[in-house]
Amino acid sequence: MTRFARDHRLFFVEEPVGTDGLQPHLDVHDAGQGVTILVPRLPGGLSAAQAEGAQRSLLDRFVAEAGIVRPILWYYTPMSLAFSDHLEAGAVVYDCMDELSAFMGAPPELVERERQLLERADVVFTGGHSLFEAKREKHRNVHPFPSSVEVAHFARARSGVEEPSDQAAIPHPRLGFYGVLDERFDSGLLAELAAMRPDWQFVMIGPVVKIDPASLPQAPNIHYLGGKSYAELPAYLAGWDVALLLFALNESTRFISPTKTPEYLAAGRPVVSTPIRDVVRTYGEPGLVRIADTPERFAAAIEAALRDARNPGRWIEDVDGALADMSWDSTWARMKGLIECVI
Numbered sequence: 001m002t003r004f005a006r007d008h009r010l011f012f013v014e015e016p017v018g019t020d021g022l023q024p025h026l027d028v029h030d031a032g033q034g035v036t037i038l039v040p041r042l043p044g045g046l047s048a049a050q051a052e053g054a055q056r057s058l059l060d061r062f063v064a065e066a067g068i069v070r071p072i073l074w075y076y077t078p079m080s081l082a083f084s085d086h087l088e089a090g091a092v093v094y095d096c097m098d099e100l101s102a103f104m105g106a107p108p109e110l111v112e113r114e115r116q117l118l119e120r121a122d123v124v125f126t127g128g129h130s131l132f133e134a135k136r137e138k139h140r141n142v143h144p145f146p147s148s149v150e151v152a153h154f155a156r157a158r159s160g161v162e163e164p165s166d167q168a169a170i171p172h173p174r175l176g177f178y179g180v181l182d183e184r185f186d187s188g189l190l191a192e193l194a195a196m197r198p199d200w201q202f203v204m205i206g207p208v209v210k211i212d213p214a215s216l217p218q219a220p221n222i223h224y225l226g227g228k229s230y231a232e233l234p235a236y237l238a239g240w241d242v243a244l245l246l247f248a249l250n251e252s253t254r255f256i257s258p259t260k261t262p263e264y265l266a267a268g269r270p271v272v273s274t275p276i277r278d279v280v281r282t283y284g285e286p287g288l289v290r291i292a293d294t295p296e297r298f299a300a301a302i303e304a305a306l307r308d309a310r311n312p313g314r315w316i317e318d319v320d321g322a323l324a325d326m327s328w329d330s331t332w333a334r335m336k337g338l339i340e341c342v343i
Helices: 048-066 078-084 110-120 129-135 151-158 187-196 230-238 260-266 277-284 295-310 314-323 328-340
Strands: 010-013 017-019 025-032 035-043 072-075 091-096 123-126 142-144 174-178 201-205 222-226 242-245 271-273
Touching (some): 035 048, 123 328, 174 230, 242 295
Parallel strands (some): 010 035, 072 091, 174 201, 242 271
16 A cells, blocks of 8 residues: 555545444544545444445545545455445456455355446456456456565564563474464364474464454463564564464465465564465475474474474575565556556
8 A cells, every 4th residue: 555655645444433423424544654544433323324324425525525536446345335336436446355255254245245346346456366266257357466575574583683572481492373363263273283292382463353262272382462563573573483374274264365474484484384275386385385284294394394493494595586576566566557557
């Protein structure tokens, strides 16, 4: 978004949140680097139709006051069509980052809304190759964009940074994961690994969303540190011996292409992952990430990764070579070219 904002005014419309007031209103925040965030604030008790109507009115008023004419409408979720499908657009982009209909609590109307969005979209981006394969028969202009990475940001973990206070006392070896802890997280695998190897320390970073926190495994060698900011992540990564991709294999992970994979690698951490399809194809087959499909094999892969950490050798050169053309600047340049073709 910050790259888009170099050439355009950029307004990011978030999902609505509640307000104690009696009337809907729009909170407007300057996020810096040219990005403006719009947050609809809606009073309680509105029906779905009333909430959509309120968001539509708030957006119309803002568009008029800001003098916005024929904007590029960039959708991350088809549900946003409900309050924006009437806007005349210079171009419509559907940035399909996940198969949202497979997620826990997905609205039942999401599939139909996506069909409508695919009809209107001029260009479709997908968050990985598996998702591209699922969408390419549904639209004439679909392009895969696997996760990019800010290499310099995460490479700070290689040079040594100050140890975060909540991680400093945890013994080594440390095996870490960061991300949302939800239905995609394989808590059963974590429980088995922690029981198999009580001498290993498992550091889990991220908020618990849509699942009961009590369902997460508890053990002396499992440490839940909560959510951290993007700026803080390299400092935590610097203290890990191996980074983990603890994803369950289910409908919600069938098409994912985790952004954390290249981030872990940019930090110089050996990585072990469950057999997520895009991870296997992009990182496993070239030998950049170790893949394991059972707790026993996962533990053995961690053992091997710990050896890699002590003697990275050619592996780190291969990692840097693979990451060289994965910058967000490169991704944006390609996206920009595709959008300009349809305006």
